[in-house]
Amino acid sequence: MLLKVYAATVLKHSATVKKLCRLYSSCVKMSLEQAKQVAAYRAVDEFVTNDCIFGVGSGSTVVYAVQRLAERVETENLKVTCVPTSFQAKQLIVKHNLTLGELDTSPVIDVTIDGADEVDSNMTLIKGGGGCLLQEKIVASCSKKLIVIADYTKDSVKLGDRYKKGIPIEVVPLAYVPIQKKIEALYGGEVKLRKAVAKAGPVVTDNGNFILDWLFTNQDLDWDKVSNVIKMIPGVVETGLFVRMCHKAYFGQPEGNVVERQ
């Protein structure tokens, strides 16, 4: 009998603990979403002007930037041409009835607003957590300014302090194994083929390539040099290291304010 009462009490308490955990994680999620939104709105309000050519980044934070852009285009009657950095970005532009541009007709972009997986104290970025780094880097390289929008968890001192999934590298499928081995031999760590979640097999990018995630161990590398060396390996298309490209970063905070860094 005593044992039964004990078991019932334990079960009751563990249900309460589970409920509290769920409540806590939904609060954290809410504050992250709010942080992404305030950063995105601030950047769009500061950098988008009438008649501008605007590069639309990829990822979950950019969704808020496009929302804000659509509001401003509507209420202020702005003329903005939007150049996408991915399939997702193109869908967002179309969904919000914005003007879709392309690099063929708009090779010089006034400002690109994009997310990041991590931003270090030198404003070096890790990008490609969502698999979109190649078109993002092309568009960023054609932009007068690259502005990063992110929540507070992306703001770090050294790459790898906060983002633990490694540096994404886009590669031609037939070369992925030799590239893995070459990067491991050059710099150590572990290079993993990114697997799809709702599909058996690898992630295939918007450009038909694979993504390798390099779990590096040395945080003190010269990232500019590393990116260039990796890019020279035959079969590597692009790295998710964005060095000296970011003009300014906006980090949304849990309290609803925004920290700016440049």
Ligand SMILES: O=C[C@H](O)[C@H](O)[C@H](O)COP(=O)(O)O
């Ligand atoms: O491949 C994805 C892009 O580089 C994203 O901009 C980056 O992963 C950040 O995405 P999010 O805003 O969802 O954190």
